[in-house]
Amino acid sequence: xxxxxxxxxxxxxxxxxxxxxxxxxxxxxxxxxxxxxxxxxxxxxxxxxxxxxxxxxxxxxxxxxxxxxxxxxxxxxxxxxxxxxxxxxxxxxxxxxxxxxxxxxxxxxxxxxx
Amino acid sequence: xxxxxxxxxxxxxxxxxxxxxxxxxxxxxxxxxxxxxxxxxxxxxxxxxxxxxxxxxxxxxxxxxxxxxxxxxxxxxxxxxxxxxxxxxxxxxxxxxxxxxxxxxxxxxxxxxxx
Numbered sequence: 736x737x738x739x740x741x742x743x744x745x746x747x748x749x750x751x752x753x754x755x756x757x758x759x760x761x762x763x764x765x766x767x768x769x770x771x772x773x774x775x776x777x778x779x780x781x782x783x784x785x786x787x788x789x790x791x792x793x794x795x796x797x798x799x800x801x802x803x804x805x806x807x808x809x810x811x812x813x814x815x816x817x818x819x820x821x822x823x824x825x826x827x828x829x830x831x832x833x834x835x836x837x838x839x840x841x842x843x844x845x846x847x848x849x
Numbered sequence: 850x851x852x853x854x855x856x857x858x859x860x861x862x863x864x865x866x867x868x869x870x871x872x873x874x875x876x877x878x879x880x881x882x883x884x885x886x887x888x889x890x891x892x893x894x895x896x897x898x899x900x901x902x903x904x905x906x907x908x909x910x911x912x913x914x915x916x917x918x919x920x921x922x923x924x925x926x927x928x929x930x931x932x933x934x935x936x937x938x939x940x941x942x943x944x945x946x947x948x949x950x951x952x953x954x955x956x957x958x959x960x961x962x963x964x
Contacts, residue, residue, distance in 0.1 A: 771955070778939060778957035779892065824891060828953065836882055836905050837941075837953055839891040 737762045741825050741840035748815055748847050756810040756843045758799075758825035766827040768792075768801050768808040769837065773822045782810075782823070815847045851875055853956035855940050861962045862930050870925040870959045872940030880904065881923040882953060883915055884939040892939060898923060930963045937961075 742757040760766065770782040770792070783792030788803035797812045808825060825840040854873040862868050874881050880899045884892040885908075894907035898917035909915070912930075917923045927934060941955045 767952075769952070778937075779941075779955040781952060781954060784952055836894040836897055836907060837892075838894075841891050 737766070737827060737829060737838045739825050739827055739838055739840035741823075741843050744822075744842070744844035746843060746845050748845070750817055750847055750849050751814045752847075754810070754812040754815045754819075754845065756823055756825075756845070758808045758810065758840060760806050760808065760825075760827050762806075762827055762829055764829050766829045768799070769826045769828070770797070770799055770808070770810050771824045771826060771839075773824065773842070775821070779824065815845070817847045817849055820845055820847045853940055853942050853954055855938075855956035855959050857959060858957065859960045859962075861964060863964055864930055864932060866930050866963075867926065867928045868930060868961060869927070870938055870940070870961070872923045872925070872942075872956060874921055874923070874940070874942030875944075875954055878921070878942035878944045878954075880943045880945070881917055881921070882939075882941040882943075883909075883923070883925050884941065884955075886937045886939060886958070887933075888936070895925070927961075932963050935961060935963045 738761045767786045769784045771779045772782045783794040785792040785801035791800045799810045822842045822844045824842045826837040856871045882897040883895040886892040895909040897904045901917045913927050915925045937958045939958045941953045943953045
């Protein structure tokens with residue numbers, strides 16, 4: 736079955752540091768890939784997505800590139816802020832119908848210190 | 850822009866009681882999903898509906914049931930509640946077509962505490 740593997744957290748960085756959160760996946764077909772963010776006490780928010788190989792999703796300074804050859808979708812940001820502190824979930828959805836549920840990774844907690 | 854609306858936001862129930870959560874998807878979205886997120890856990894898929902019919906089934910307990918109504922809103926019914934059912938329950942919706950196709954949007958969740 737489908738699965739998503741993320742690097743374990745917490746990841747603790749100083750403000751303005753470079754961020755990488757690794758994500759790799761296993762899927763039988765050609766999934767769409769997503770990053771969701773969950774701020775403390777809040778729901779899941781879509782951060783960015785990519786629907787085919789070599790697509791780059793980007794939003795709020797975050798970006799991730801769909802790498803089919805390495806089955807990866809690593810999240811990066813050049814300069815993190817304290818407000819980026821949250822839990823980040825990598826997820827995939829198979830099928831082109833828009834009706835398939837998401838498979839989530841275990842989440843990576845990011846703590847940014849001033 | 851309109852988002853997924855869930856109610857109630859917080860709910861406290863005793864063991865063996867019943868709870869109902871409601872979800873109103875984004876307008877013109879045809880698919881609704883329910884997820885359960887335990888403390889410190891990743892969201893686990895429970896069940897989904899497409900055009901008011903059950904589409905996929907995940908790890909939903911037999912004590913739980915759900916349906917989607919003619920106005921596309923959905924309800925998750927949980928009976929014989931157990932302490933382990935305490936979690937954040939997310940509803941999400943998606944549309945097959947259009948610029949947001951294949952993207953699932955989540956509500957803010959309903960916090961259920963079973964005491």
